Structure formats: structure tokens, C-alpha cells
Amino acid sequence: MDEDKSTRVMVRNITDLARLAGVSPGTVSRALAGKSLVNAKTREKIEALAREHGFRPNQMASGLRRQKTGVIGVVIPLGHDTRQQISDSFFMTLLGYLADELTRQGYDLMLRRVVPEEDSDWLDRFIGSGMIDGVIVIGQSDQFDRIEDVADGYGPMVVWGNHTEGQRHCVVGTDNRLGGRMAAERLIAAGAQRIAFLGDTTPMEFAARFAGAQDVATRLGLPPVLALPTHLSPDRASEEIAAHLSAHAGAIDGIFAATDTLAALCLTELRGQGIAVPRDVKLTGFDDLPIARQTVPPLTTVRQDIAAGARGLVDLLLRRLAGETTESLVLPPELVVRETA
Amino acid sequence: MDEDKSTRVMVRNITDLARLAGVSPGTVSRALAGKSLVNAKTREKIEALAREHGFRPNQMASGLRRQKTGVIGVVIPLGHDTRQQISDSFFMTLLGYLADELTRQGYDLMLRRVVPEEDSDWLDRFIGSGMIDGVIVIGQSDQFDRIEDVADGYGPMVVWGNHTEGQRHCVVGTDNRLGGRMAAERLIAAGAQRIAFLGDTTPMEFAARFAGAQDVATRLGLPPVLALPTHLSPDRASEEIAAHLSAHAGAIDGIFAATDTLAALCLTELRGQGIAVPRDVKLTGFDDLPIARQTVPPLTTVRQDIAAGARGLVDLLLRRLAGETTESLVLPPELVVRETA
DNA sequence: AGCTTTCTTGCAAACGTTTGCAACAGAAAT
DNA sequence: ATTTCTGTTGCAAACGTTTGCAAGAAAGCT
Structure with a gap:
């Protein structure tokens, strides 16, 4: 009534x-x-x-008048392997925390996935739309240069990824090289001598992890780390891993997988080929996703603090929105020893 | 120059x-x-x-003038257990596909996670913001009534969830009850007699899965399915599962987990307690997430076609945006037999 | 009583587009 | 030569807020 x-x-x-x-x-x-x-x-x-x-x-009208929208753009550039990240739980988990953190700060989140190869203009287009106050880029993919270009003229942008000496865009990410060193050191401490890196080394993060492992091998006078390029999509990865394993059977006794997901798949393949872990081959992952505890045996891995990463991204972005100029934030990785190495 | x-x-x-x-x-x-x-x-x-x-x-200005924004809102209501879905890869995967599909159709995606208990107004607030042309709700959580209320006065909304006879909001989802029947039938075919359902039965989807299993037990004259309420967050789940298992040791020989994630955790606990799967206890999951292939032994589960779900959600929403009235879409589940049952 | 000061309010001009309407040119038809 | 048409353009009014400025009222001060 x-x-x-x-x-x-x-x-x-x-x-x-x-x-x-x-x-x-x-x-x-x-x-x-x-x-x-x-x-x-x-x-x-x-x-x-x-x-x-x-x-x-009406927020549109309000946004128009105030020249700010209360919306932060989050963009995930997908590499050549378009479907690649869809199942990548790392990015998805990060996204979840990001959503929570932005909400907590009173911002809305506009999500966009782009394929840079089909649309070289992806970043400018997003920024120029007038719909967002700032942008968080999840993963540099192979777009480092593009991002650098934009960073010169546009302040409120923060990127998740790898930090490179002298770069111009503000980045938050784990110290991948250090993480790579930790993984390799653990493999060696567990008895491995001939180490392979499982994963594509084109993305910067992975390249840094690989480099870290290489550092250790060189320092200790071991044979150089063998790169075994592997796609991230689960269907292709399995066969590729299987192929790698048979190609190098007996020639390697330690595998540093670029990702827990990859490590888990690798574990399955190793089991399939009757190779015992960690007896015959030691294995480490990277990320410490939930799956790392659930493999058999549970995965030794390098932990990235995803929640801290999300907080860092948002915090830095808000500071930049307020006009500050901010340094990049490099988070320390942490070795989590379980049973595969 | x-x-x-x-x-x-x-x-x-x-x-x-x-x-x-x-x-x-x-x-x-x-x-x-x-x-x-x-x-x-x-x-x-x-x-x-x-x-x-x-x-x-400027899209804001354009949106204001044209009275449409080109943005679709996607909202994830978090149940009492706030952190619950953060690691729930099912929702996250769905979100990924949703993002792709919306992009393909030329829409942007605005993501919001809400805690209905802290903000009873969550849905109206989103819709009334003027920022979105339509809304997709991922999961009914315990907000069925609220969604029904809104559906009466607001057309462009589609919900992922369970379909109930006579409901007023347009929903896309798997036939959970049928899926539940499939799971129970498989457990029984594998030799189980005393079945338990692992998971919280408050959310509608889960309740329907439970009911499906109960259908089968009743029909075959078996003892009723035992409900073992369990939270979804991995940390709490583990202990709860352990407790359930010791409480009912020997009294159950088949477990229907509400989710693959839960099933995987359960598998770990079973192993810990020295219970052999599938010999002593048969186990099935639900979803068929990537993890289902990677457990040891690999998980028998009920597959939901997530990509089809995302396509359906977007398709129906666009039709509604165009003024059509649409029926709900119920997708068929598919039993995937692996090795745990 | 006159003069500041402090609170509240209204007015109207933005913010950057889109779009119905009218105007104009040139072409085509009568 | 007049009319009708077609194809392009400009004008100006929206869309729904926010906010600087000014005005009015009430209250405090000398």
C-alpha cells in the first residue's frame, strides 16, 4: 500500500x-x-x-561532470596463445583479490581481455575511452614496449609483471630471478645436477625465472639449464611435456617448472613414464597455488604472495591517481619445501 | 617531427x-x-x-546522451563465507569465458563482488547506478528471493544458477538434480551402498545435487544419503572433511562431493587416513575442472559445460536487451568416468 | 540598531556527446 | 524557369549531474 x-x-x-x-x-x-x-x-x-x-x-552523469568515473580498468593481454590464460588460475586468483581490494577502496572494476596481435591499439583504446580513472595491466605478456610507450604520457597505470632495470612503467611483481635461484638451489640441494626449465621463456617473468636458475648452475659449475619450451594450455602442454621427457630421459634429474600448473601436469607425465619423484627426478613449481598441496607427492614450489601483490597494485595505483610518482614494488618469493624436491 | x-x-x-x-x-x-x-x-x-x-x-558522455553504456555488469554474490568463492575456480573460469563472449559481442564487463549480508541492497544499487545496460549474476547464493524481487521490475538480467519450477528470473545452469542422480548412480554402480554428500546444502545448486542423489537412494531402497556440511574455503574444508571422515569411518562407502575442489581435498584426506579409493570408498566430484584429471587416481566427476554456459548467459541477456522475453536455459550434465568410482 | 559572520540554499553554467529539425546546395524532374 | 528531390551540413536542445558564485536568513558582535 x-x-x-x-x-x-x-x-x-x-x-x-x-x-x-x-x-x-x-x-x-x-x-x-x-x-x-x-x-x-x-x-x-x-x-x-x-x-x-x-x-x-546516475553515475554516468556524475562521472561526466566530475571528470572521474570511480572505475579502474583491469586488462589482461593474452599472448599469441589466446586461450592461454583462461585456465591460468594464477591470474584469475590475482583478479579475485584485485576485485576485493578495489571494492574496499570504493572503486569499480572494468575487466577487459585483449589480444594485442589483433589490436595493436589495445591500451590507448582502453585509456582513451574515458570510462576509467586508471588502469591495471595484468601481465606484460610480450607487450613490454607498448606499455613503456604509454607510461610516458599516462600516469595512473600500474602493471603486474617483472621489473627490469631502468624501465619507465610502474610495476608490481615477485622477484622472479630470485625465485628462480631458490628453485634451482633447492633442486640441487635435493641432489639434482642436470636441471631443465619447463616452460616458455618468451614472457619476461618466465625468462627471469629461467635466468635465476641459470645463475645458480653457472655459479656452481653445473651444466647449463636446459630450456624445454612448453605452452600453458593444458591440452597442448601434456603432449609437449611427454615429448620432452622421452627426448631427455635419463639426461636430466631436476625439473624447474615455470608454474605449478605445469609442474602438476609434469608430475602426471612422470608418473605415466614410471619415473619416481623425487627419487629419479626432483621437481619444483612456482606460485604455490592450492593445487601445489594436492598433488601426489605434494609440490615443492616458490610462493608468490598474490594477496600482497593485489594490495600493492591497488595501493600504488591510488597513489598515482593522487598525483604521486611511485617506485615499482618487488615482492620477495618464498621457497615452500614439500615432497617433490 | x-x-x-x-x-x-x-x-x-x-x-x-x-x-x-x-x-x-x-x-x-x-x-x-x-x-x-x-x-x-x-x-x-x-x-x-x-x-x-x-x-x-568520450564514452561517458556518449553513454549519458544515448542512455546506454555498452557495459554489462557481472556480479558475484559471496555467501556468508566471504572468502568462499575467491579460490573457486569454477566461477573464475566461467568469468573468463564470459569476458571473452561479451567482448566478442562488443560489450565491456564491469565486475563486482558483493557480500549480500553487509549490503542487502546490492543488486538494486548495481542496476540503479546507470553504469550498466544489463546484469549477469553469477550464482544465486542464498539470494534467490532478492533476485526474484528484482526480476519483476528489471528485464535485462540473467542469472547463473539452478532452475526451479515457476521461478520468475531467467536462469542458465546445469541440471544439477540430474547431475546428482548421475553421480549417485555411478557410485552405486561401482559398488557403493551407503552414500554421503560432501558439501553445504544451503546454496540451491548444491541442494539440487544432493536431492538428485537422494532420489536415487530412495528409488533403489538404499539408506538415505548422509549430508556432510562443509565450507568451500580450502583451509576450513580440510579439517572439516577430516572430522567427517573419522566420525563416519566405515559407515560410508561412497562420497559425492559437491565440487571437484572438495573432492580433491577429500581424496587427500582419505589417503591420509589410509582409506583406499576406489577400493574402500568410491568418490565422485562435480564440474570437471582441470584438477579432476590431475588427482591420483583421477577423479570421476560430472561435467558442466562452462563455455556453453557463458555463451548461453550472454546470448539470453542480449535477447532480453533487445526486448525479447526468454526462457531459462538448462544444460545437460555429463558423467565423466575416471578412476575414483 | 547596524555590522559581520556563519549557515543554507538557489541559479546557471559546465562536462562531451548525440540527434531531430531545418537549411542549403546542387541535381533532377517538370 | 520553377518545382521537387537527394545528399550534406549546422544548430541547438537534450542526457543527469556537480559546483562556483551570489543571495538570503539567522545569529553573533559592537
């Missing part, structure tokens, strides 16, 4: 509400925005009316 | 560009929108100028 009365008069905008309240639109705007310059009684009345009619100021 | 000349004059809006091109803003708008009523030469000139200056019409 009260229902009826209130729904009869449709309140489409601030002006309608102003008419009902007997004040001017400006006052309504101020009341709803919680500004201090409006009388307590007036505000109460307006708020009550707004509640009763389920009215909310 | 050319660089310089073009960047010196900043083109902030359509009016600036119009001035450069020597035409009116209206013409620029029409040219950039690809309307037919503008002369070919004029259009070319305008497009060239726009390209040269990297100008893109």
Missing part, C-alpha cells in the same frame, strides 16, 4: 526528487553526496525520499 | 576536432559513429585527423 504510493511517482533524476522535496536540484545533489553544507533536516528529508523511491544518482 | 605538430594541439573533445576539420561537432560525431549521412571525403578527413591525434569520443 505504501508500496503503491511510492512507486506511482517515478523518480528518474535528481530534479524529480528535488521537486518532491521542495528544494533545488543542487541541494539534492549535495545532500546525497554527503556534503556538509546542507541543513540536517533537509538532508534527512531528501535521504528518506531517495530511499523510499529507490533513487540513486 | 610530424609527431610534434600533431601532439602540440591537444584534441580533448569532438568540438576540438571539429574545429580542426572545419566542420561542426555534429558532423564529427556522425562521421566517427559511422553513420551514412556524411560525405565520404569529409568522413575520411575526420577519421584521419582523429587517428593522427589519437582521439576517441
Whole structure:
């Protein structure tokens, strides 16, 4: 019954509400925005009316006028292997934390996945749309240069990825090279001598992990780490891993997988070929995703603190939004020893 | 050099560009929108100028004027267990496909995770923001009634979840009850008699899976299926599962886990307690996530076609956006027999 | 009583597009 | 030569907010 009365008069905008309240639109705007310059009684009345009619100021209009939208863009550039990240739980988990953190700070999140090869303009297009106040790029993929270009002219951007000496864009990420060293050191400590790196070394993060492992091999005078390029999509990865394993059977006794996902697949293949882990071959992953505890045997891996990463990304972005210039944030990896190495 | 000349004059809006091109803003708008009523030469000139200056019409303004934004809202209601879905790869995978599908259709995706308990107004707030043309709700959680309420007054909404006879909101989802029957039948075919359901039965999807299993038990005159409530967050789940297992040791010989994730954890606990799978206890999961192939032994499970689900959600939403009224879409589950049952 | 000061409010001009309407040119038809 | 048409363009009013400025009222001060 009260229902009826209130729904009869449709309140489409601030002006309608102003008419009902007997004040001017400006006052309504101020009341709803919680500004201090409006009388307590007036505000109460307006708020009550707004509640009763389920009215909310239009964010598009507000955004247009204020020249800010309250929306942060999150973009995931997909490499050549388009489907690659779809199942990559690392990025998805990061996205989850990012969503929580942005929400906590009162921002909305606009998600976009792009294929840079089909659309070289992906980043400018997103930024230039006027829909977002800032942008978080998840993963540099092979777009390092493009990102650098943009960074020169556009402040509010933070990137998840690998930090390179002297780069111009602000990045948050794990110290992949150090992580790579940790993994290799662990493999060796567990008794491995001839180490292979399982994964594509084109993306910067992976290249750094590989380099870290190589550092250790060189330092200790071991044979160089063997790179076994592997796609990330689970279907292709399995066969590729199988092929690698038969090609190098007996020639390697330690495998550093670029990712826990890869490590888990590798473990399955090793089992299939009757190679015992860690007896015959030691294995480490990277990320410490939930799956790392659930493999048999559970995976020794290098942990990335995803939650801290998400917080870092958001924190730096907000600082940049406020006009600060910020340094990159490099997070320490942590070795988690379980049973595969 | 050319660089310089073009960047010196900043083109902030359509009016600036119009001035450069020597035409009116209206013409620029029409040219950039690809309307037919503008002369070919004029259009070319305008497009060239726009390209040269990297100008893109402001989507906020455009959205405001046209009363549509080109953005679809995707909202994930988090149950009481806030952290619950963060690691739930099912929702995250669905989200990935959704992003792809929406992009393909020329829409942007605005992501919001909400905790209904802290904000009973979550759905209206999103819809009323004026920022989105339509909304996809991922998971009914315990918000069935709230969604029903909204559905009456708001057309462009599609929900991922369970279909209930006579409901008013348009839903896309797997036939969970049928899936539950499949799982139970398989457990029984593998030799189980006393079956337990591992998972919280509050969410509708899970309740339906449980009911399906119960159907089968009743039909075959077996003891009723035992509900073992379990949280989804991995940390709590493990202990809870362990507790369940010791409490009912020997009393159950078949476990239907609500989720592959839960099944995988369960498998680990079973192994820990020295219970052989499938010899002592048969086990099935639900979803057929990548992890299902990687457990030891690999998981027998009920497959949901996530890609088809995403396509269905988007397809139905676009139809509704166009004014159609659409029926719900119930997808068939598929039993995938591996080695745990 | 007159003069500041402090609170509240209204007015109107933005923000950057889109689009109905009208105008104009040139071409085609009468 | 007049009319009708077609194809392009410009004009100006929206879309729904926010906010600087000014005005009015109430209250405090001398």
C-alpha cells in the first residue's frame, strides 16, 4: 500500500526528487553526496525520499561532470596463445583479490581481455575511452614496449609483471630471478645436477625465472639449464611435456617448472613414464597455488604472495591517481619445501 | 617531427576536432559513429585527423546522451563465507569465458563482488547506478528471493544458477538434480551402498545435487544419503572433511562431493587416513575442472559445460536487451568416468 | 540598531556527446 | 524557369549531474 504510493511517482533524476522535496536540484545533489553544507533536516528529508523511491544518482552523469568515473580498468593481454590464460588460475586468483581490494577502496572494476596481435591499439583504446580513472595491466605478456610507450604520457597505470632495470612503467611483481635461484638451489640441494626449465621463456617473468636458475648452475659449475619450451594450455602442454621427457630421459634429474600448473601436469607425465619423484627426478613449481598441496607427492614450489601483490597494485595505483610518482614494488618469493624436491 | 605538430594541439573533445576539420561537432560525431549521412571525403578527413591525434569520443558522455553504456555488469554474490568463492575456480573460469563472449559481442564487463549480508541492497544499487545496460549474476547464493524481487521490475538480467519450477528470473545452469542422480548412480554402480554428500546444502545448486542423489537412494531402497556440511574455503574444508571422515569411518562407502575442489581435498584426506579409493570408498566430484584429471587416481566427476554456459548467459541477456522475453536455459550434465568410482 | 559572520540554499553554467529539425546546395524532374 | 528531390551540413536542445558564485536568513558582535 505504501508500496503503491511510492512507486506511482517515478523518480528518474535528481530534479524529480528535488521537486518532491521542495528544494533545488543542487541541494539534492549535495545532500546525497554527503556534503556538509546542507541543513540536517533537509538532508534527512531528501535521504528518506531517495530511499523510499529507490533513487540513486546516475553515475554516468556524475562521472561526466566530475571528470572521474570511480572505475579502474583491469586488462589482461593474452599472448599469441589466446586461450592461454583462461585456465591460468594464477591470474584469475590475482583478479579475485584485485576485485576485493578495489571494492574496499570504493572503486569499480572494468575487466577487459585483449589480444594485442589483433589490436595493436589495445591500451590507448582502453585509456582513451574515458570510462576509467586508471588502469591495471595484468601481465606484460610480450607487450613490454607498448606499455613503456604509454607510461610516458599516462600516469595512473600500474602493471603486474617483472621489473627490469631502468624501465619507465610502474610495476608490481615477485622477484622472479630470485625465485628462480631458490628453485634451482633447492633442486640441487635435493641432489639434482642436470636441471631443465619447463616452460616458455618468451614472457619476461618466465625468462627471469629461467635466468635465476641459470645463475645458480653457472655459479656452481653445473651444466647449463636446459630450456624445454612448453605452452600453458593444458591440452597442448601434456603432449609437449611427454615429448620432452622421452627426448631427455635419463639426461636430466631436476625439473624447474615455470608454474605449478605445469609442474602438476609434469608430475602426471612422470608418473605415466614410471619415473619416481623425487627419487629419479626432483621437481619444483612456482606460485604455490592450492593445487601445489594436492598433488601426489605434494609440490615443492616458490610462493608468490598474490594477496600482497593485489594490495600493492591497488595501493600504488591510488597513489598515482593522487598525483604521486611511485617506485615499482618487488615482492620477495618464498621457497615452500614439500615432497617433490 | 610530424609527431610534434600533431601532439602540440591537444584534441580533448569532438568540438576540438571539429574545429580542426572545419566542420561542426555534429558532423564529427556522425562521421566517427559511422553513420551514412556524411560525405565520404569529409568522413575520411575526420577519421584521419582523429587517428593522427589519437582521439576517441568520450564514452561517458556518449553513454549519458544515448542512455546506454555498452557495459554489462557481472556480479558475484559471496555467501556468508566471504572468502568462499575467491579460490573457486569454477566461477573464475566461467568469468573468463564470459569476458571473452561479451567482448566478442562488443560489450565491456564491469565486475563486482558483493557480500549480500553487509549490503542487502546490492543488486538494486548495481542496476540503479546507470553504469550498466544489463546484469549477469553469477550464482544465486542464498539470494534467490532478492533476485526474484528484482526480476519483476528489471528485464535485462540473467542469472547463473539452478532452475526451479515457476521461478520468475531467467536462469542458465546445469541440471544439477540430474547431475546428482548421475553421480549417485555411478557410485552405486561401482559398488557403493551407503552414500554421503560432501558439501553445504544451503546454496540451491548444491541442494539440487544432493536431492538428485537422494532420489536415487530412495528409488533403489538404499539408506538415505548422509549430508556432510562443509565450507568451500580450502583451509576450513580440510579439517572439516577430516572430522567427517573419522566420525563416519566405515559407515560410508561412497562420497559425492559437491565440487571437484572438495573432492580433491577429500581424496587427500582419505589417503591420509589410509582409506583406499576406489577400493574402500568410491568418490565422485562435480564440474570437471582441470584438477579432476590431475588427482591420483583421477577423479570421476560430472561435467558442466562452462563455455556453453557463458555463451548461453550472454546470448539470453542480449535477447532480453533487445526486448525479447526468454526462457531459462538448462544444460545437460555429463558423467565423466575416471578412476575414483 | 547596524555590522559581520556563519549557515543554507538557489541559479546557471559546465562536462562531451548525440540527434531531430531545418537549411542549403546542387541535381533532377517538370 | 520553377518545382521537387537527394545528399550534406549546422544548430541547438537534450542526457543527469556537480559546483562556483551570489543571495538570503539567522545569529553573533559592537
